[in-house]
Amino acid sequence: MSEIVVLLVDDDADDVDIALRAVRREDLDVRVEVARDGGEALERLGVEPEGEGDPPEALPNAVFLDLNMPRVDGWEVLERLREHPHTQRLPVVVVSSSARREDIDRCYELGANSYLVKRFEAGRPGAYFADAVRYWAHANEVPHRTGDRGSGA
Amino acid sequence: MLQQADPSISHPAPAWSRWRGLPVLVALLGIALSIAGWLYLVMDRRDQVRETAAQVAAQSRKTVETSVRSSLAGLHDLAGFWATMAPTPVDEWRAQAELLIESRPALRQITWVRPGAGRPRVAVGRFERPEPAAAERVEPTEAVREPQLLGPETGATGAQTLHALLPVRRSGDPGPGLGYLEARIDLEELLATALEESAPGYAIRIYWGDQLLYARGEPSADPWQRWWREEGTIQLPRGLSWRALHLPTPELAAAWLDPVPHYLLAVGILLAIALGVLSHHLRFNFLRARYLAAGNEALEASAGELRRLNEALEARVSERTRELESFTHSISHDLKSPLAAILNFTEILDLDFRDRPLDEEGRTILQRIRRSATRGNELLEGLLRLSRAGHGDLKSQSLEMERLARDCFETALQASGDEGVDFRVEPLPDAVGDRSLIREVWVNLFDNALKYSRGQEKRQILVRGRRENGACVYEVEDDGQGFDMRYAGKLFGLFQRLHGSGEIEGTGVGLALVARIVTRHGGRVEAEGRPGEGATFRFTLPSRGGPRE
Numbered sequence: 001m002s003e004i005v006v007l008l009v010d011d012d013a014d015d016v017d018i019a020l021r022a023v024r025r026e027d028l029d030v031r032v033e034v035a036r037d038g039g040e041a042l043e044r045l046g047v048e049p050e051g052e053g054d055p056p057e058a059l060p061n062a063v064f065l066d067l068n069m070p071r072v073d074g075w076e077v078l079e080r081l082r083e084h085p086h087t088q089r090l091p092v093v094v095v096s097s098s099a100r101r102e103d104i105d106r107c108y109e110l111g112a113n114s115y116l117v118k119r120f121e122a123g124r125p126g127a128y129f130a131d132a133v134r135y136w137a138h139a140n141e142v143p144h145r146t147g148d149r150g151s152g153a
Numbered sequence: 154m155l156q157q158a159d160p161s162i163s164h165p166a167p168a169w170s171r172w173r174g175l176p177v178l179v180a181l182l183g184i185a186l187s188i189a190g191w192l193y194l195v196m197d198r199r200d201q202v203r204e205t206a207a208q209v210a211a212q213s214r215k216t217v218e219t220s221v222r223s224s225l226a227g228l229h230d231l232a233g234f235w236a237t238m239a240p241t242p243v244d245e246w247r248a249q250a251e252l253l254i255e256s257r258p259a260l261r262q263i264t265w266v267r268p269g270a271g272r273p274r275v276a277v278g279r280f281e282r283p284e285p286a287a288a289e290r291v292e293p294t295e296a297v298r299e300p301q302l303l304g305p306e307t308g309a310t311g312a313q314t315l316h317a318l319l320p321v322r323r324s325g326d327p328g329p330g331l332g333y334l335e336a337r338i339d340l341e342e343l344l345a346t347a348l349e350e351s352a353p354g355y356a357i358r359i360y361w362g363d364q365l366l367y368a369r370g371e372p373s374a375d376p377w378q379r380w381w382r383e384e385g386t387i388q389l390p391r392g393l394s395w396r397a398l399h400l401p402t403p404e405l406a407a408a409w410l411d412p413v414p415h416y417l418l419a420v421g422i423l424l425a426i427a428l429g430v431l432s433h434h435l436r437f438n439f440l441r442a443r444y445l446a447a448g449n450e451a452l453e454a455s456a457g458e459l460r461r462l463n464e465a466l467e468a469r470v471s472e473r474t475r476e477l478e479s480f481t482h483s484i485s486h487d488l489k490s491p492l493a494a495i496l497n498f499t500e501i502l503d504l505d506f507r508d509r510p511l512d513e514e515g516r517t518i519l520q521r522i523r524r525s526a527t528r529g530n531e532l533l534e535g536l537l538r539l540s541r542a543g544h545g546d547l548k549s550q551s552l553e554m555e556r557l558a559r560d561c562f563e564t565a566l567q568a569s570g571d572e573g574v575d576f577r578v579e580p581l582p583d584a585v586g587d588r589s590l591i592r593e594v595w596v597n598l599f600d601n602a603l604k605y606s607r608g609q610e611k612r613q614i615l616v617r618g619r620r621e622n623g624a625c626v627y628e629v630e631d632d633g634q635g636f637d638m639r640y641a642g643k644l645f646g647l648f649q650r651l652h653g654s655g656e657i658e659g660t661g662v663g664l665a666l667v668a669r670i671v672t673r674h675g676g677r678v679e680a681e682g683r684p685g686e687g688a689t690f691r692f693t694l695p696s697r698g699g700p701r702e
Contacts, residue, residue: 014494014521021501071637097490118493125497125504 004137005031005058008129009041009077010066010095015118019064022126023133030137033060038072041065047084062091062136064116064129067098067107075110082111089143093132171440176433183425191418202381202409206355210383210399213352217359217387217397220347224260224338225317225390227253229300232319232334235265259343261314264335265321297333302393305340305361312341313366340366354405358398359387372400381406476543484536491529498522535662542590542670550588554581554627557588558616561595569603574612581618584625584694590670591694597663598629598690605688606633624676624693632687636680644680667692 010016016034023032035041042048045059063081067074074094081087093114094107104115114132121127169175231253235246250263303316315338321331344359344367351357356370372382383399401409498521506515558578566574584591599614606612615630636644645668668678671692682688 012490014498014525017521018494018497018501021505025505071640097486097493120493120496122496123500123504125500 003031004029005033005060006062006064006133006137007033007035007041007044007060008064008095009035009038009069009074010064011037011069012066015066018126019129022124022130025126026130026134028130028133028137030133032133037069038074038077041077042072042080045081045087045090047080047087059087059090061142062093062113062133062140064093064095064132065112067094067096067103075106078107078110078112091136091140091142093136095129095132175436176429179432180425180429183428184422187418187421187425190421191414194414194417198410198414199380206381206383206399206401209352209355210385210397213348213355213357213399214385214387214397216347216351217344217395218389220343221315221338221387221389224257224343225302227257227260228263228317228319228334228336231263232321235334236321236323236331257338259339259346260336261308261339262335262337266332266335300391302389302391305364305366306337308337308339310339312339313361313364314338315340315343345369352399354402354408356400356402358400360396360398366395370400370402373403373406375403375406378406378410480536480540484532488529488532491525491532494525495522495529498525532662535666538593539662539666539669542593542666543673547590547673548587549585552584552586552588552591554584554618554625557591558595558627561592562599562614562616564592565596565599565603569600569607571603571607571612574603574606574614576614576616578616579618581616581627582620582625582696584696586674586694587670590673594667594670594692595629597667598692600663601690602629602631602633602688604633605635606631609633620696621693624695626691626693628689628691630687630689635682635684635686635688637684638682641680641682645678 008016008019010019020032020034023030033044035044039048041063045063065074065077074096078092078094081090081092091113092111093116094112095116095118096103097118099117107115114136116128116132119128124130231249234249246265250265254260254263297318297320300320301318303318305313306316308314317334317336317338319334319336321334323331340361348357348367348369356372357367358365358369359367378401381401383397385397385399387395387397389395498518502515502518502522506518509515511519555578558581562576562578566576602614603612606614609632611632613632615628617628617630619626645664667690671678671694675695676693679691680688681691
């Protein structure tokens, strides 16, 4: 069984710290990779820059995507991922401090698989992230990439 | 501004309606017309009456003339006959004379006075007076060469008589002839007979000189009918003339002069007065209606103005509400972040550091907590400043921008603790505005420039200014990181940050503050930049008292 990897895309260092600690605290056996902004994320996932190099061999099981980021924000990342054939089916979980109805609906419209609000839970900091990782990384079955013969989990 | 409800300004009534004398004029006109009409009718009637009266009188006079002439003609014929047939036996003469007297009732006496003294005359006729009186007036025949008409003489009955003397002579005979014919005509009877059926309804008076010959009827005593009298001359032979007076009797006057025109006049005058009163009322109502209409228009205009003001007010209220809502939303949203971080990290300290001392890692957590708390504090302060900048009175002070800019740069530099910045200020035009607020603008812009050029070896900040189209334009240019023009719209938004919090610190309030202050002064903000090549921030201020709410 190969390693389970998820990609966390968030520019806020505090939120990233909280999320990582939560995963560690709950012994989730998942490697969390971090991208600091949308541009970095798209590069990591082989969507950007176009025409350069091959798409990466392994995609993470899921992408946890913050919305409010400078330069390239979560919206754009989501759109680009859904446009690109390789990442079309990649599970994307939007993780945002916004609980606004229009943001939630729009994310689903753009093709997000799930939407989480960064809520504070007393006694369990970063619980939203840990719980989601547990589900998406362990419970959920990962789709194959479009064009893939099959790569293993 | 609500309109004044003074209709006389916006809608002057027509001149005719403003004139108070209008009703009086109308009444007077009506009266004048009535009088004119009445006069016309009356005059017309009078003319008719006069014409008729003249005709009747003329006819009447003619009748008299004819009658007298006829009598005289009879005498004349008799005289002529006698002259031709003389000598005529007395009986025959008498018979003829009697015949004539028979046929002429007014003829009272005919006498043929033959020439020769002492010969008795032969008298025929009716005498009421004894003869001897007449005998005294016998004229010598030689005296009567021409016909003579004498009188008026008072006859035996007291009636006026005409005494006619006609010579009896053969034509062409220059001699004494055969004497003369004397006759007396009772004028009263003559005239009475002649005028029996003449001029009915008229009172007639016939005068010979001053002597009244004949009177019939009583004329109307009405002084209004003095105009209705016909006075004429009855021309008789031998230069004799009488005066005839025809006057209407009251009955005739009543029959001819009907009172209708007078009634009409009375009615007309009453109508005229009524019209005057009516026109007064109409005018009054007209003016009042106009005032009401104009007042209504003014009211409507005011109502429309009110509506517009209301709409404008509503728009402003909703704008303010929106601003407030976004403000509140920003606060709650953006404060949540540091607060959540504080909560989370304190939990982490509790959970993860229960059984271990506070080491390096622990202290990092503490730092995060502190940072978040500070950040929250700064956010609140920034919001407070923004709130203050958005309200309160905007002072209108004259600003020496060059000195102010240098001053503010010193402040920003001290606050940031930076060194080695190449700061240049070109001559700046002076402006008008709130000094403390414009200070904030400069400080924040310099703050921004310093932040974004931090870490560079050589740093340059340049300040420029110029006048353009009556406004003052100021620029702060730095050679720092710059930004992508695609995100220029976010720049001045509240809490919008183009760079992550890790790279550039700050609350995202500064530029929003700048934008707010400049907009309140009636100006604009702009920014240009290129990634890695620095940025230029520009703001304009209207040069003369432009602050707007």
